[in-house]
Amino acid sequence: MATYDSIRSDNQAELDSLSAKSSAGVYGCGYRYRKWFGVRRSTWFLLFYAVTYAAFLVAAGYAMACLEWENEQFLKAQIHELKSTFLSGHPSVNRTELEVLLEASITARDRGISILDKNRDEVNWSYGQSLLYTVTVVTTIGYGHIVPLTSHGKSFTIVFAILGIPFTLVFLTAVVQRLLEPTCQLLSCFFSCLGERWRPLWIRLIHLTFMSVFFICFFIMVPAVIFMKIEETWNYLDGIYFVFISLTTIGLGDYIPGDQEGQRFREVYKTFVAIYLLMGLVFMTLTATVFYDIPQLNLGTMLHQHKDIKLEEDTLEERPVLRSTNRDNSNSNSKVSPER
Template identity: 40%
Template sequence: MTSDRGFLWYATRPSCRLLTHFAFFIGYLSLGGIIFMLLEGAEERNMVLRLRERRRRFLEHNRCVHDADLEEFIEEVVHAANRGVSAVKNVSQPEPNWSFGQALFFASTIVTTIGYGRVTPLSDAGKAFSIFFAILGIPLTLVLFSACVERLMIPTRHLLYWLYGKLGHLYKVLHIQVLHLAIILCIHVVFFMLIPAAIFAILEPGWNYLDAFYYCFISLSTIGLGDYIPGDSFDQPHRALYKVATTFYLLIGITMLLLVITVFYDIPELNLGYHFYLKSDEACRKAEDSEKTKLKSKELGTSNKYIKQVDDVQSIRSGQYHSYQQDITPVTEEEP
């Protein structure tokens, strides 16, 4: 009985839940590191053996080449490759890495925080400008994303209200909100993951569908590992235009992903962050919301009364679902 009370007390403490979540997060990262080590370690060792054998055969067939000269040449090639300059085909490529299309693509990876890292500034002036460009560009991009998501939420909420009208007499509000989230998520996955992956698989030599889908996910989630980048092939036709089109794809795709996240967090039952709020924070938020309501009502010349949405069938039938959580309804104060 005492242990049950202790567990109940622990489960209801936000700080304890936060510590539990943090411990789980550390364990999750550690497990991921172990799995990646097991999966990729063997492939890395095989690649090292292949390179050693290739190097040994090259030196045997070219005895006039000294090992130190070969080492210096390899270092130069690797350094150039890390800066986006390929040594394949005798360093011949139709377009440079810093054409307008390529530079625009690079700028978009900075402001969206994707940061592939394949092509980087070579000059000190370019590195310094990247810092100032990111300081101003990242906030501007976040504001742009927020504004676009706010406007996209208008038709998204219309879809939710339509679902309420069609299914409100059959299902609860939470169930309809989850269905609405699933529809928005499917639209994002189909039009910004599956279809673009098929296009990239066709346009990119050496990419299969899994590689293309992997690129779409890693890029739109702003992870940006940089192992797959479209348009980096030396014989890619219309490379600059291809990079510009990819830039707009990334901007629109990230906006749609933020829309999905916004719809997700508008469902209180799915917002796990509520479980970690302290009571003082909750009281401050309620006080702040109350103050905002008072200010809003003063602007409208009304009182601060409002009607909360009730999660039942009657509320849906009566049409009280103008927002996900609550709808402020002005009510004029009665004369004393």
């Protein structure tokens, strides 16, 4: 199994050092914890991180509310004006009955069913659509564009997810481990070419940049262009948005490929979308692995408790002297005892 030997060596050395420190503590060698005001340093870091994270979420929520509120009010006014115009032009239509019809239409649309006559022949649970649904379930993308309505379908989805999600994690892990081998070879080439002139950290950053550019070009930008060409109502930003939301497994479901009217080869199209999602998740995981294998970029290690351990070097330096002194005393006693 391929590993980042040049990167993991630092982590392994740190783990070995921590193991030695723990053993030293068990057998009486001195070590202590770094504390600020009587509290371990990692606890302060974790508390600061939690507060910052909460503030980040609150600020992001407020920003989204400010960005979308005006457009929401405009759409509400527009649809209410449209409904009022329709009722004014058709005085025989009962407002209550119209509300009931609209509510039923919205409910059906949320479940993937259109009440329009031109969409009557469309089937939600075709093979391509079903395959895309299963992929979004096991990858936890979960667009929500179609959902099971029957009890048997819901039960099957639960069982399928329980089995499929672990299988998918194993599959992604295995493929990423295989792809790490050529990735490590590329890193070795960078070290061979630049090792004498650049620091190891900068070489790893160059390697990470190369992997990131490769992923962005071939799994975000190029697919976005393809989706823009196939989906008539999508622009390039919509394609980027769909790809990003999908590969990060956010899966909002507001953009679904292959749901437009009259698209040719829809089954084949949705099948290729499902394959693309799996491949994209593999390479995104690979890029994330390269990122987190650089210790200087993995800030999460600052929150680990083992970072608080501080070895008292003076104690460790004195103990071998004590052992050698005791050993010399025992040897001298053994030499004196026969003379007695």
